[in-house]
Amino acid sequence: MSWGVRSILHGLDFVLQNIAWKPGIDSDLNVWSTRWVDGGMPEPVDFLLEEGFGFMKDFRIKDLCYNGGGRNEGMVRLIFKQESVDKILPTPLISTRSHDEVFWPFSDEVRYTVKSGYGVIFGEFFNNKGTLKDKERLNLKKKRFCKTTLWKLPGPQLWKILLWKIITGSLPIGSEFIKRNLGWDPFCTLCGKELKEVETLEHLFRDCDVSSRIWFGSVLGIRTDQNTFLELGEWIINWITYLKGQKENYYGLTHFLVTLNSIWTLRNNSIFRGESFVQKVFFKQLGSLVSLAIKNPVMKITNDGEGVFNSNDSEDLEDELNCLKDALLVLVID
Structure with missing residues (x-):
């Protein structure tokens, strides 16, 4: 495999690892390993971490919803830390589509740009926990809201x-x-x-x-x-x-x-x-x-x-x- 092809595949892996999702009401996305909460991953409560997630290891986003499509607020508050709860509850589910939507969370244009890609590579958006810095997350959220x-x-x-x-x-x-x-x-x-x-x-x-x-x-x-x-x-x-x-x-x-x-x-x-x-x-x-x-x-x-x-x-x-x-x-x- 040539150097050019390897570089392209490496870049594709990089994008796939950092994309975020707007989930639908029937989403099969994994709750713990997918960026679906304000461009990042939610934080579970401590007892779930201590138990290794147990039977909730393969929990899907659709499992957080009632059959009618509404979000199960009690379940959300039970398994996530308060900081994540405050981000999850206002996050709308795409009720008009059965599939999920993908977007790039590091740009106010919600699409990939070379500048934002380099920002991710050099750690401009992340703290030492590997999650988005609050200031960067909030700035992107505001710009995206004003534009869209x-x-x-x-x-x-x-x-x-x-x-x-x-x-x-x-x-x-x-x-x-x-x-x-x-x-x-x-x-x-x-x-x-x-x-x-x-x-x-x-x-x-x-x-x-x-x-x-x-x-x-x-x-x-x-x-x-x-x-x-x-x-x-x-x-x-x-x-x-x-x-x-x-x-x-x-x-x-x-x-x-x-x-x-x-x-x-x-x-x-x-x-x-x-x-x-x-x-x-x-x-x-x-x-x-x-x-x-x-x-x-x-x-x-x-x-x-x-x-x-x-x-x-x-x-x-x-x-x-x-x-x-x-x-x-x-x-x-x-």
Whole structure:
């Protein structure tokens, strides 16, 4: 066998060893030896490692699902460490196909590139455990989300631009004031300046007492005291990925996006208009805004959960967008 052929075969083996999978509901992929969790392999609980996996050695991904196709959350929590559980549960299963999809996890384009291949060879993506470094994994996840999902979400561009700024860390908030030494008040205005909580992305949109009450009181009933170790960008991406896969609830994603934007509007009204949070008024107007977003023909939601613009008149389209923007601006005004 010539040197050239051996090099080609070696390169093929290298790619096959490092590819990742998007599993289907009937997937026969091995749970332990396949990269199917956010581009990496899941970590089993200690007692399974001590027992050599036992009868679960040949466990398949389809064994983690009910017959109806839903994921068996109890089984997932039983056999995987919490860090892996937090990545597995939001991972959607390809319910429309019986086969699995393969992708290259080391590029934001989800396809193999020579640059990313050399990065893998020289260990740029891995830690000493042989798994993806958290920083590299998160950066790839964010880039992939922005390229493939963000701009296809339902709703006006106003919402998507805010989401893009959150994921890229481009919002003018308190933590950025400190980082840039601007001398402006960096404390959260929603939970009260007397608490002296620095306004970070995580605090403002998730961990603040007011934001926590908003998420839990919403239709989605999200408890923000769970998975607080996740960066906000990853927390949002996980929830959007999960909600996009909920075919029985087409509008859950719209609820999430409206709530996220409403928190930002509430914060701005608190700073620039001196308005305070009134829970009853907020949720009443939040519900109205969600209804407006769902009924609006500009944001008609298709059966696959994607938002599409459905207007034949450009003037009507502009009027609808302006209507939504006005609704956001007056969200907390009684």
